[in-house]
Amino acid sequence: MELNEPDVILDTLKHEVAHALAWESDRSVGHGKIWKQWVIKLGGAPRATGRFEVPKAKWLMVLKQDNSLQVIAERHRRQRNIRQFLLRGQPATKGKLYYIERAQFDAWSQGKLSLTEAELWQ
Ligand SMILES: [Zn+2]
Incomplete structure (x- = not known):
């Protein structure tokens, strides 16, 4: 809502x-015929995709290896327990995936925060 104009939000x-x-x-x-009929009736644009801004995800899933972090995915929500997660076809990554808040990751990547100071979640 904060990132888009009212007409985009309404559409x-x-x-x-x-x-x-x-x-x-x-x-x-x-987005078939029935959906199109309804969206036109509501005065909306019958398009499957729109042009809008979405907020950056708060959480990053990272792979912690060799005292370094590699971003795997961005997430708006943090799952409760990812201790058993691993990357497909890479059994050695089991137990090495964590969540970190984007702000902390940015601070770490800029050298303003050490890995031991960072809050990593599994
Ligand atoms: Zn849709």
């Missing part, structure tokens, strides 16, 4: 409400 809401209505009226999913 996104119409897009999503059209999904709900398509489901309720016809058990229809996706």
Whole structure:
């Protein structure tokens, strides 16, 4: 909401409400004919994709190896327990995946925070 103009936000809401209505009226999913009818009825643009800004994810999943961190994925939410996680086809990475807040990762990558000071979550 903070990153987009009101018309973009309103169009996104119409897009999503059209999904709900398509489901309720016809058990229809996706951006097919039923969804298009609903979104047009709501005054929205019948497009599957939009142009909008999304916030950066707060959490980064990182691989901790050789006293270094490598970003694997960005996440808006942190899963509770990733101790058993590993990278596909790389059994040696089991137990080496952590979450770190983006701000801490940035501080670490700029040399302002050591790995022992950083809060890593599994
Ligand atoms: Zn959609």
